[in-house]
Amino acid sequence: MTPRRAPASAGSVTLVGAGPGDPGLLTLRGLGALRSADAVVYDRLVASEILDFLSPDAERIYAGKATGRHAMRQEDINTALIRLAREGKNVVRLKGGDPFLFGRGGEECEALASAGIGFEVVPGVTSAIAGPAAAGIPVTHREMAASVAIVTAHEASGGAGVRLDWDALARIDTVVLLMGVDRLAEATNALMRAGRPRGTPAAVVASATLPSQRTVVGTLGTIAAEARRGGITPPAVTVVGDVASLRERFGGWDTRPLSGVSCLVTRTREQASELSGVLRELGADVVEAPSIRVEPPRAWTTVDRAIAALARGTYDWTIFTSANGVRIFFGRLGELRLDARAFGGVQVAAIGTGTAAVLAAEGIRAELVPDSFTTEAVGVAFPAGAGRVLLARADVGEPGLEEAITAKGWHCDRVVVYRLRSVARLETSVRKRVIAGDIDVLTFASGGTVHAFMSLLGTRPPPSVKVACIGPVTAKAAREVGLRVDAIADEHTISGLAAATVAAAAKGPRREKRKMSVSPSRTKRR
Ligand code: SAH
Numbered sequence: 001m002t003p004r005r006a007p008a009s010a011g012s013v014t015l016v017g018a019g020p021g022d023p024g025l026l027t028l029r030g031l032g033a034l035r036s037a038d039a040v041v042y043d044r045l046v047a048s049e050i051l052d053f054l055s056p057d058a059e060r061i062y063a064g065k066a067t068g069r070h071a072m073r074q075e076d077i078n079t080a081l082i083r084l085a086r087e088g089k090n091v092v093r094l095k096g097g098d099p100f101l102f103g104r105g106g107e108e109c110e111a112l113a114s115a116g117i118g119f120e121v122v123p124g125v126t127s128a129i130a131g132p133a134a135a136g137i138p139v140t141h142r143e144m145a146a147s148v149a150i151v152t153a154h155e156a157s158g159g160a161g162v163r164l165d166w167d168a169l170a171r172i173d174t175v176v177l178l179m180g181v182d183r184l185a186e187a188t189n190a191l192m193r194a195g196r197p198r199g200t201p202a203a204v205v206a207s208a209t210l211p212s213q214r215t216v217v218g219t220l221g222t223i224a225a226e227a228r229r230g231g232i233t234p235p236a237v238t239v240v241g242d243v244a245s246l247r248e249r250f251g252g253w254d255t256r257p258l259s260g261v262s263c264l265v266t267r268t269r270e271q272a273s274e275l276s277g278v279l280r281e282l283g284a285d286v287v288e289a290p291s292i293r294v295e296p297p298r299a300w301t302t303v304d305r306a307i308a309a310l311a312r313g314t315y316d317w318t319i320f321t322s323a324n325g326v327r328i329f330f331g332r333l334g335e336l337r338l339d340a341r342a343f344g345g346v347q348v349a350a351i352g353t354g355t356a357a358v359l360a361a362e363g364i365r366a367e368l369v370p371d372s373f374t375t376e377a378v379g380v381a382f383p384a385g386a387g388r389v390l391l392a393r394a395d396v397g398e399p400g401l402e403e404a405i406t407a408k409g410w411h412c413d414r415v416v417v418y419r420l421r422s423v424a425r426l427e428t429s430v431r432k433r434v435i436a437g438d439i440d441v442l443t444f445a446s447g448g449t450v451h452a453f454m455s456l457l458g459t460r461p462p463p464s465v466k467v468a469c470i471g472p473v474t475a476k477a478a479r480e481v482g483l484r485v486d487a488i489a490d491e492h493t494i495s496g497l498a499a500a501t502v503a504a505a506a507k508g509p510r511r512e513k514r515k516m517s518v519s520p521s522r523t524k525r526r
């Protein structure tokens with residue numbers, strides 16, 4: 001079907017497959033479409049981290065689709081897509097896995113085509129293949145499986161069930177069942193009635209590629225009962241065939257240092273993704289629980305006065321002690337229709353390479369970055385002199401730096417460019433997991449986060465939970481609130497913190513993986 005050309009002024013719709021869950025499995029083209037979307041209509045199975053790629057002012061419409069509970073009916077989704085595109089918007093229709101595999105993508109294309117709206121389809125990594133793979137199961141394998149069928153277990157019972165030819169399916173080497181974990185018994189019985197042996201290996205992978213991934217293994221005869229006993233809940237894929245036995249050989253081969261380790265990232269929502277990304281690459285299951293948020297100052301008066309003074313050449317130095325400070329300061333400069341030129345010949349100090357990188361993106365090269373990225377080190381490295389220094393900081397923070405600068409002969413103006421506030425509460429599920437010891441490593445990138453997190457938690461985590469800190473100041477804050485610090489980053493940067501997380505995870509006995517496979521050979525998750 002060739003879509004009719006829509007008028008140039010009209011918007012269009014891109015159907016994007018979001019992949020099975022892990023944001024790393026979104027395609028580059030999908031990412032590009034998300035970044036430039038004016039509006040997105042998304043399904044339930046799309047991970048929230050993927051929505052973080054949207055521009056903050058993109059319109060977000062939730063189309064639901066929990067089993068049996070649709071937030072929006074399909075016709076309403078079609079209507080919404082058409083309406084948004086007619087408003088001239090770049091619309092993304094974001095779906096779990098691949099849009100054309102049990103995703104009703106075809107129906108949406110039909111509706112768009114008949115409305116004369118241009119559309120494009122960006123395929124996605126499907127859970128039907130990535131789900132088994134995440135548990136170490138290839139859906140085909142030489143001399144073992146040369147054919148795969150992907151079917152919906154929904155069709156196993158009831159009227160629609162007649163549409164499936166179970167006799168034919170029983171002869172396919174690998175059968176992957178999507179949807180309907182509650183109908184698993186009907187589907188497996190249908191396969192057995194059609195002649196597939198009871199002893200055929202089978203596995204169920206729930207929440208594949210997500211931190212909460214779980215795998216249950218058994219045989220065609222036992223898998224439905226195993227899944228029920230294991231408390232498997234949707235979304236889950238079931239794979240039936242000899243390939244399911246390969247999990248025992250392949251399932252434990254993820255040798256990345258944080259494979260099977262769950263890590264909590266407590267940074268602000270805006271800052272979390274960088275650390276989460278590095279930890280995920282190391283194999284970790286990352287849970288984000290922002291404990292603090294950044295807010296602009298109550299009033300801009302003081303900042304504006306400092307900016308005016310800066311532009312007049314009042315200052316000899318400006319010091320930034322965080323990337324947040326730089327971003328907010330330059331945001332305000334922009335609002336005042338100014339830019340890096342306001343700095344003129346002012347010298348700039350940054351607490352670390354992260355802050356220096358954000359400055360560099362604004363066109364400012366930091367003259368001073370101490371070897372060790374702490375406020376104390378800035379004070380030590382700062383030259384002696386007699387002029388004026390602008391210190392752009394958060395409202396919280398020790399006065400030690402001003403004192404050190406003043407002691408070196410400078411007049412120091414401390415200006416609060418942003419405020420750090422504790423978030424209202426931790427997500428209940430995250431809080432429960434930490435208290436139950438179901439998180440392996442807590443990561444902290446600032447003392448403020450330690451305090452905020454611990455007061456939100458309201459209790460100390462069990463001793464099995466390890467703690468990794470970005471530097472000595474953060475570690476001190478952690479010890480003050482009664483945490484045992486297992487590793488402190490040598491280099492006080494995000495990659496340093498990731499290395500400390502690896503070191504913390506390797507300490508002492510690893511937590512028993514209760515949520516892992518119930519397979520007799522205790523293979524690692526993933
Ligand atoms: N278009 C999607 C499938 C949509 S049907 C795709 O290509 O993946 C929804 C079903 O997909 C769920 O009921 C479940 O069987 C499966 N599914 C989706 N995400 C999953 C995940 N992360 N883990 C396991 N199964 C998943």
